[in-house]
Amino acid sequence: MPRSSFAKVDVVVDTGNPLLDRTVDGFLKIGAVAATRAVAEDAYHVAKRGSISTKDAEHTLKKMCKEGAYWGTVAGVYTGMEYGIRRARGTSDWKNAMIAGALTGALTSAVTSGEKDKIVLDALTGGAVATAAEFINYLTY
Known part of the structure; x- marks a missing residue:
């Protein structure tokens, strides 16, 4: 079962299926990174402008969700495929x-x-x- 520690937060994914565990773990990790990147990028633009509105906040939230879901999905597909290929080939x-x-x-x-x-x-x-x-x-x- 994948286990990772980031910023003193311990996350364990255990669905009972190693392929699904790795896929979900990849989705969550990279999705969180992508969402954080979206927030940082928008925070920079808000700081540069010097003001924030509710429209800016809504835009940032939508961007976080979109980027997190997209990159999390790509990472989940990759980690699941890599695990499946490793199992099929019998070598790492x-x-x-x-x-x-x-x-x-x-x-x-x-x-x-x-x-x-x-x-x-x-x-x-x-x-x-x-x-x-x-x-x-x-x-x-």
């Missing part, structure tokens, strides 16, 4: 990240745009980013 290596990143990039692109060239490019980007992150992770441990 950078190739799992590459395959999961490429599939996640392609799936996300297919859902949002459906344009064939963009799907291929997003699959390549997803695979490259996931592989790079995996290599960086190996270097830091």
Whole structure:
């Protein structure tokens, strides 16, 4: 079961299914980061302007929800795919990240745009980013 600690907050996700546990954990972690980024960005713009309105607050809340849900979903799909590929291949290596990143990039692109060239490019980007992150992770441990 995934366990993480961030800012002295301990979160445990236990649905009884390891695939679902990792997917939900990825969704919650990255969704929270994306929502926080949206708040920080809007806080900067409000501070720069020097005033805030209820319209600004509503806009920020909607942006938090949208960004959190989008990036949380992408992260959940990626972590679920990476776990499933690791189980199917029976090994844990950078190739799992590459395959999961490429599939996640392609799936996300297919859902949002459906344009064939963009799907291929997003699959390549997803695979490259996931592989790079995996290599960086190996270097830091």
